[in-house]
Amino acid sequence: MSNITILDEATANKIAAGEVVERPVSVVKELVENSLDAGANRISVELTQGGITGIKVVDNGYGMPAEDVQLCFLRHATSKIKRAEDLNSILTLGFRGEALPSIAAVSKVTLTTRTEDELAGTTMQIEGGYMQNVVPTGCPVGTIIEIKDLFFNTPARRKFLKTANAETSQVSDLITRLAMARPDVRFELRSGNRVLFSSPGTGSLKDTAAVIFGLDNVRSMLEIGYQGKLLSVAGLISKPVLTRASRHYQNFFINGRYIRSGFLSSILQQAYDTLIPAGRFPIAILHIDIDPTQVDVNVHPTKMEIRMAREGEIQEELLAALSDSLNVPTAITGLWEIMPGRTKNTATDQRAENLEVKPDSKEKELQPKESQHPRLVACDLPSGKIMPPRHDQEQLHFSSRRIAPVRGKNSLLPDEGSSINREEIPPVVDVKEQQLKENPNTYQPAETLGFPVLVPAGQVPPTYVLAHGEGGLYIIDQHAAHERVLYEKYLYLLGNYVEAQMLLEPLTLEIPHHEAQLIIKHIVDFNELGFILEHFGGDTFLLRGVPTNAITEPKEVFLDLLARLQENPSQKVEKNLVLDHLAAAMACRDAVKSGQHFSAVETKALLDGLARCQKPYTCPHGRPTLIQISQEELKKRFKR
Ligand SMILES: Nc1ncnc2c1ncn2[C@@H]1O[C@H](COP(=O)(O)OP(=O)(O)OP(=O)(O)O)[C@@H](O)[C@H]1O
Ligand SMILES: [Mg+2]
Incomplete structure (x- = not known):
């Protein structure tokens, strides 16, 4: 008699959830990425107790037709790829068809959604992977997903959650990075009825960065715009005068996807070689676009790591692009940039500092209110004219x-x-x-x-x-x-x-x-x-x-x-x-x-x-x- 049992779908999903859903921030990441893939330009995230007891994500994307609602919680159900070859050129954030079933396996989910073509939307409830009911409902076009009691049926996981404040801090960090990835989208993060973060969604990276890092800091950043053989780069990097004590303020986006990359971080550091003191790190928001066939995003379930072909050439090209951007007269330190109290301790800068994930810190819950944000104005980066080189031959x-x-x-x-x-x-x-x-x-x-x-x-x-x-x-x-x-x-x-x-x-x-x-x-x-x-x-x-x-x-x-x-x-x-x-x-x-x-x-x-x-x-x-x-x-x- 065989000893082997094929696990039922709910149990399999529960096991698989371990890889995708580690804590509230992973749930938020998956849900917001789904909203972005659905073409939303307004996304709001609401946390209760740091997301441990509640996460609600509301978007104004395409929504799902009624027949997809039941399918979307099935394993390997996705509208983003059709066949294996599609994996070679992925342009959406999701593609594995496993986020929703994984989340549903370890929480209580209510999904409400409607497409433009439908008169009524659909609401569905699913608990621990088991479907409860599906009913028609009145709702605007878009999708609302509410998650309750994360890990209610996996106490081992629940034990590893941190305090509500620490979990909130991680979600804040994620949302600010997603806002930098998509300046055209208006993000809002709330904890209870407090707004913790809101991005302007004007499409301007500088506007978004100003909310995150403070206007003064953004004025100390250099714009980068490069189009090369293998890649194109756009974004903001700090002038050498503006550095931080950790790499936490570096944000890399490859083809619109936020990734963690020691490789890119070390190229950035090389570009600043001798321009900044040892032990200091630049701030960067770098959007790098590479031919998707040269990038493998299917390295890890969280899709935060990628593999790149032709790393050597990419390194060379990116380093040259960054070095050129730093070697401009606008990189000269302006007096205003070193005036006492200029950048430090503004509400936003302080928040940016707070957003740093400190594993076991018992820091106070993030308090900034929307009214504390500096008024958003088009940032006039110091405009240094490029002067013609001199031609005197004197050596x-x-x-x-x-x-x-x-x-x-x-x-x-x-x-x-x-x-x-x-x-x-x-x-x-x-x-x-x-x-x-x-x-x-x-x-x-x-x-x-x-x-x-x-x-x-x-x-x-x-x-x-x-x-x-x-x-x-x-x-x-x-x-x-x-x-x-x-x-x-x-x-x-x-x-x-x-x-x-x-x-x-x-x-x-x-x-x-x-x-x-x-x-x-x-x-x-x-x-x-x-x-x-x-x-x-x-x-x-x-x-x-x-x-x-x-x-x-x-x-x-x-x-x-x-x-x-x-x-x-x-x-x-x-x-x-x-x-x-x-x-x-x-x-x-x-x-x-x-x-x-x-x-x-x-x-x-x-x-x-x-x-x-x-x-x-x-x-x-x-x-x-x-x-x-x-x-x-x-x-x-x-x-x-
Ligand atoms: N907010 C949303 N708006 C519209 N459709 C959605 C939304 N969220 C999920 N979907 C649909 O449900 C499907 C399943 O979502 P799920 O996140 O599980 O998989 P995926 O996004 O395709 O891949 P991945 O597991 O890599 O995230 C999606 O392919 C999409 O068609
Ligand atoms: Mg997804």
Whole structure:
């Protein structure tokens, strides 16, 4: 006799529900996605006790004809695909035909719906997967789904629910992301009779973002619009001045679907490389459209993860698109953006912070009322004109780091007839420097397109220089700006010439135990990159060689590099990381310091150098190199 039983549909659905319906937010996601697929442009979500005892979703979509009402709760019942091949080019959010049966298996559902063609609508009740009754009813075109007592028949699941506030917070987070996905749809989220969130539904992403992040923050974001070979990108990304402590404020939408993606997040981070401080993350709302045949959305029942074909090419194209969008004069920090109290603690910003899902937090229930939303106005993002590049042929001759110019070690003046100060030379021979001397034209970057034409206007001791240009007044941090200039130069030089140089005397490194493990793990990578290390036993190492022309303090630079790796131990010791680190360390050390007097000629040399940087607007550590006070700002301040 067979031991195997085929489970009945209700039991099978109950089991399958485990994958799709984890908590109230998953129910809301499925229901709202159905509303979007049904063409709704108004969707309201009402929660009772964070959705644990009640969720009601009302939409003004196409609705369902009476005969579909009974079908829609059956497993694999869908109107969105007809055959397996359709999976290759999915343009709807749903397609698996399992959300409604899964939800109905673990709750009590009432569905009311009507299409335009029908005079009367239909109401149906289904409890724990078992149909109760179906009756005709009067209702507007669209669909209303009410869910009561989630997990009433699966106590194990119910036990894992958090507090009502925590569940509400997750739903708020979801709805704000869906609102960013579909700025043309008016979303409303209520808890009881309180409106927690409502999006304008004007079709403008900026309007929607203003409600979520606050108007001021949106004004500090750059618009991105890119159409390329493989993909197109539209959306908003924050200027380097606006960052957050987590990736929570990054929103990626592939073909209209909100997804979580470490891959896209890391590309975004790469685009901001050296533009923002370590440990900070940009805000982004990125709509990326890719040929649907190149995307597999059927990876997980929740459809929040996807697979992409041609990842390498996508990475390259997206990175270029993002980097170009960041390298524009509008990325310059405006004075208004760093005024105290500008962006912090506005009601909306505070709410955005609150929306962060803190697993076990007992934070207060989200309180913002609709009236607290800033008035929605068309956001006038700072309009920086793209200036034509200058055509003067003058090239900046960088002071080489070991060459002592007449006016001091780090003069910005051309190094003519300077000699190498032997005393400062470390026990490595600076081969590249030699090479540079022989061919001083090795490093000749072109001017950055759109960098403002700046006229030096004096120095503000101890560390700032002033300049003016078409965009208004500019205050330049001489150290940060020089650091950026030197960093890009050193990166270029190191990138062209990396080789280990053996030290005459090995340096002994006593390393804390956890860092020693890191060295052991990466010792081969380090060796390949010019740091020749030998494990001396225990937590002691000998540093026998260092990258050629890299450093005057090899030990310090190596330990710094190690500390940086320690912050993120899973990071691979890649060549770029090491070069980047070395270049930044060298630039920081060699850049002019606060208090150093600048002549007009030196100021001009600095500004010219900055104009030729690839990323001129921040230092390699992500601090601004220059701040702009626009003509409009000046007029406003002087009450003109
Ligand atoms: N709000 C709605 N308006 C109109 N039709 C709806 C609505 N919700 C569900 N439907 C219909 O019910 C069907 C089943 O919905 P269900 O969410 O279970 O599956 P799906 O959306 O097709 O796929 P998935 O399981 O991936 O979400 C849908 O294909 C659609 O035809
Ligand atoms: Mg669905």
